Amino acid sequence: MKGVLKSLGATANAFVRRPVTRQYPEMHRDLPERDRAFPILLWDDDIDEPYCTGCHACERACPVECMTVLMKDNPNHESVGGDSRRRKIIDKFWIDYARCMRCNICVEVCNFEAIAMNNTWTGHEVSVYDRADLVMDLPQLLAQHRAGELDEWVADI
Amino acid sequence: MTQPPPVLENEFETEDIFVNMGPQHPSTHGVFRMVLTIDGELITDVTPYVGYMHRGAEKLCETMDYRQGIGYMDRTEYLANFNAELSYVMAVERLAELEVPERATWIRMILCELNRLSSHFMFLGAFGTDVGVFGTAFVYGFRNREVIQDLFEEITGDRLMFAYFRAGGLAWEVPDNFETRVREVLKDSREGLRELDGLMTQNEIFRARTEGVGVITAEDAIDWGTSGPTLRASGVPMDIRRDEPYLFYDQVDFDVITGDHGDVFDRFYGRIREASESIKIIEQCLERLEPGPIVPDRLPRMLRTPAGEVYTRTEAPRGEYGIYLVSKGGNRPHRLKIRSACLSNLQALRDMTIGGYVADAVVILGSLDIVLCEVDR
Ligand code: SF4
Ligand code: SF4
Numbered sequence: 001m002k003g004v005l006k007s008l009g010a011t012a013n014a015f016v017r018r019p020v021t022r023q024y025p026e027m028h029r030d031l032p033e034r035d036r037a038f039p040i041l042l043w044d045d046d047i048d049e050p051y052c053t054g055c056h057a058c059e060r061a062c063p064v065e066c067m068t069v070l071m072k073d074n075p076n077h078e079s080v081g082g083d084s085r086r087r088k089i090i091d092k093f094w095i096d097y098a099r100c101m102r103c104n105i106c107v108e109v110c111n112f113e114a115i116a117m118n119n120t121w122t123g124h125e126v127s128v129y130d131r132a133d134l135v136m137d138l139p140q141l142l143a144q145h146r147a148g149e150l151d152e153w154v155a156d157i
Numbered sequence: 158m159t160q161p162p163p164v165l166e167n168e169f170e171t172e173d174i175f176v177n178m179g180p181q182h183p184s185t186h187g188v189f190r191m192v193l194t195i196d197g198e199l200i201t202d203v204t205p206y207v208g209y210m211h212r213g214a215e216k217l218c219e220t221m222d223y224r225q226g227i228g229y230m231d232r233t234e235y236l237a238n239f240n241a242e243l244s245y246v247m248a249v250e251r252l253a254e255l256e257v258p259e260r261a262t263w264i265r266m267i268l269c270e271l272n273r274l275s276s277h278f279m280f281l282g283a284f285g286t287d288v289g290v291f292g293t294a295f296v297y298g299f300r301n302r303e304v305i306q307d308l309f310e311e312i313t314g315d316r317l318m319f320a321y322f323r324a325g326g327l328a329w330e331v332p333d334n335f336e337t338r339v340r341e342v343l344k345d346s347r348e349g350l351r352e353l354d355g356l357m358t359q360n361e362i363f364r365a366r367t368e369g370v371g372v373i374t375a376e377d378a379i380d381w382g383t384s385g386p387t388l389r390a391s392g393v394p395m396d397i398r399r400d401e402p403y404l405f406y407d408q409v410d411f412d413v414i415t416g417d418h419g420d421v422f423d424r425f426y427g428r429i430r431e432a433s434e435s436i437k438i439i440e441q442c443l444e445r446l447e448p449g450p451i452v453p454d455r456l457p458r459m460l461r462t463p464a465g466e467v468y469t470r471t472e473a474p475r476g477e478y479g480i481y482l483v484s485k486g487g488n489r490p491h492r493l494k495i496r497s498a499c500l501s502n503l504q505a506l507r508d509m510t511i512g513g514y515v516a517d518a519v520v521i522l523g524s525l526d527i528v529l530c531e532v533d534r
Contacts, residue, residue, distance in 0.1 A: 035314050
């Protein structure tokens, strides 16, 4: 009898308690600030160009070789009358999200703090119908930070 | 005078049946296949087949430098990633003669023990399902594991593939509220353990299903090279944390849990008690945690090691996780061998299962707490 009452109590308790389940697609859980989704490139608002100089450091350090980097001369460099101090700048950049193992190594090796792991839900919800769509190009990689939709957390190391 | 009735030899023809369990069986915890030879309800032979998940992690690691390999260690042992990473970075550190700062070592220890807790919670939940109708245990186990996993996510940024340890220390500093969060998690885990203990250990049906089932003697367990809770359940007090201390395990105080019978129940109950020991260790670690650096002062950008070879082992939740690393100089391993605890534990399966009932096969397999990713690497 005692056991039955106890279990009824548990049921009643569960009945009035706030549910812990979140209705996922509509409601998102708060992500911790150092959450790691896929890497994206950062945008230098002061000069209005990417931070990335196309130095290939990340490309060489990536364990799964999912990055492709091409650099070019910066058309906006001081020597040609521009206001940027970057002599070289990124021309084309692809990251194959389907291969990336989100290891954070590219972020660690970058000398220019030009790349960061996406820590928003946009970074997690990258489902597509075609694998080829997971190969992100430069505008796609830059879009989010350029629009100011990234909570910045860059590991201090 | 009455004659005794004639004894019929082979009253009717019987034939052994082969039952193929797996590779896609929900209770094999991954892709694992065993062929059971059964005579009625009794198992007369078992042939396990492994290798469905072989990804060549050892060979892959030989093609990449020491930092890049860390991510692959996570993927070999996805329930105890920190322990796997630790074996690897310890091997590299020993080769490169790197000194790890104290704070990094304490944090590593806390994380490894938390990982053991989360792995054991996972085991308790999954094992409940293996034994029978314990959907409740499964949910309880996962509820507690989730809390720990959330903490890991706050620290490392990822729920499973942490890639957080580095040769020499840690990738980055833990968050400011680390201590309070760990204490919260410990409180929650202690509660959860108590609940699961009450739910399962004191359940009569559960005990009937597990006691005296899948017995393996200490000698056999040693012969098969089992380690971890599986070996300790047979009464062999072997624990690498105590016998060959790494990190600062020689400075904390904990018991090595052993069983008496080497049956499924001992393997299960040993893990519950071991989890409480982990809580004890973490509390001691938290007290010793001081602010300080987490990486050595001078760490080269690209780590190179002198030629040599080294074997490091850690006590992972499932047993001895060893890394044998051969270097011929340079920035990548010449040969890397992963000593998987699960593979050795799995070999003892045959001894445990033969003579048992079909229904017990799943329970025995579950009690080994195998991770097929680690078996096949
Ligand atoms: S992201 Fe950083 S490391 Fe990679 S190419 Fe650009 S500047 Fe170099
Ligand atoms: S996170 Fe790792 S795998 Fe992904 S692009 Fe960066 S280095 Fe490559």
